[in-house]
Structure formats: structure tokens, C-alpha cells
Amino acid sequence: MKGLRFLGVAIIAVSIITSSVAFAKDNSTKKQYTKKELKQLRDVFDNYGCSGCHMYMHKDSTSGPAVAVIAAMSKAKTKEWVESWIMNPKKHYNEPDVRALINQYVQYMPNNGVTKEDAEKLYEYLMAVANGAYDKKKK
Incomplete structure (x- = not known):
């Protein structure tokens, strides 16, 4: 039963991701790090x-999606x-894709008091992971 729930959430997440790609902004460039x-x-x-709930790369945890999934x-x-x-x-808890993740992991992402400057760095980190820079530089 849990496998079916995960499959359902995965399908929702993929459909949201693919339908949102046309609206993505600011993240199409691949910066070299x-x-x-x-x-x-x-x-x-x-x-x-963040790593308390989000494992690196493709290692999902029971607390939250893997960094690669978030990226x-x-x-x-x-x-x-x-x-x-x-x-x-909390501002985004009622959005469909966020609700799907909350339902899957049965918990909410907390407000960790991240500053605007650090949120920009975290965004940059996620884009680096999404664009494969992290994999290449880790070796």
C-alpha cells in the first residue's frame, strides 16, 4: 500500500514538474563552479x-525528499x-505539489530562519545539483 502511495505522489510530482517547466525562470544557465x-x-x-531531513543526491529518507529530487x-x-x-x-503548504510532499513524508518543512542572502545561496546550490555540477566536482 505504501508503494502505491509513493507511486501516486511520484506521478503527481513528475506531472507538476513537467507542466511547470515552461514557466521556469532564472535557472536555465549552467554556471561552472x-x-x-x-x-x-x-x-x-x-x-x-537541511541534511537532517534531506539526504544528498538520490538517497531518499523518511523525513524528506533527496536533494536531487528537490533540485x-x-x-x-x-x-x-x-x-x-x-x-x-508555511506560505506554500496548501499548494498541490507541496501538499503531495507533506502527505508523502507526513511532516511539514519547518521555518529555519533562513536569510534572503542564504536562500539565494541555497537556490544556487539546488541549481548546481540539478545541472549536474555537484556530481562532476565531487570526484
């Missing part, structure tokens, strides 16, 4: 405790939406 830059971006992610979903959104979600997740 140094190892140092990637580490600094990942450090922001770690410093806010793919973020790529389908605008930069402003992603930063708003990071700084004030």
Missing part, C-alpha cells in the same frame, strides 16, 4: 540543518518561488 564554491554552497545547506522540482519553479519556500515554507 569550483570545488571551493560548491563546498561553500553545500556548507550553507548543512549549516541550516529537480526547484528547477521547474521560479527563483523567487524557491527562495520564498526556503524562507517561509
Whole structure:
């Protein structure tokens, strides 16, 4: 039964992502990152405790979607939406794609007091992951 629920949520997430791609902004360019830059971006992610619920790359946890999943979903959104979600997740709790994630993981993303500057860095980190920069630089 849990597998069917996961499949249903996955189908919803994929359909939302694919339908939102046409509206995505600010994230189509693939910036080249140094190892140092990637580490600094990942450090922001770690410093806010994001890795407590979001495992790196494709390792889903029971607390929240994997970073790679978040990155793919973020790529389908605008930069402003992603930063708003990071700084004030409660504002988005009733949106269909967010509701699907809340239902899947049976918890809400907390407000971790992320600053605007750090939300921009977290967005940049997610775009780096989504565009494959993280995989290439990790080796």
C-alpha cells in the first residue's frame, strides 16, 4: 500500500514538474563552479540543518525528499518561488505539489530562519545539483 502511495505522489510530482517547466525562470544557465564554491554552497545547506531531513543526491529518507529530487522540482519553479519556500515554507503548504510532499513524508518543512542572502545561496546550490555540477566536482 505504501508503494502505491509513493507511486501516486511520484506521478503527481513528475506531472507538476513537467507542466511547470515552461514557466521556469532564472535557472536555465549552467554556471561552472569550483570545488571551493560548491563546498561553500553545500556548507550553507548543512549549516541550516537541511541534511537532517534531506539526504544528498538520490538517497531518499523518511523525513524528506533527496536533494536531487528537490533540485529537480526547484528547477521547474521560479527563483523567487524557491527562495520564498526556503524562507517561509508555511506560505506554500496548501499548494498541490507541496501538499503531495507533506502527505508523502507526513511532516511539514519547518521555518529555519533562513536569510534572503542564504536562500539565494541555497537556490544556487539546488541549481548546481540539478545541472549536474555537484556530481562532476565531487570526484
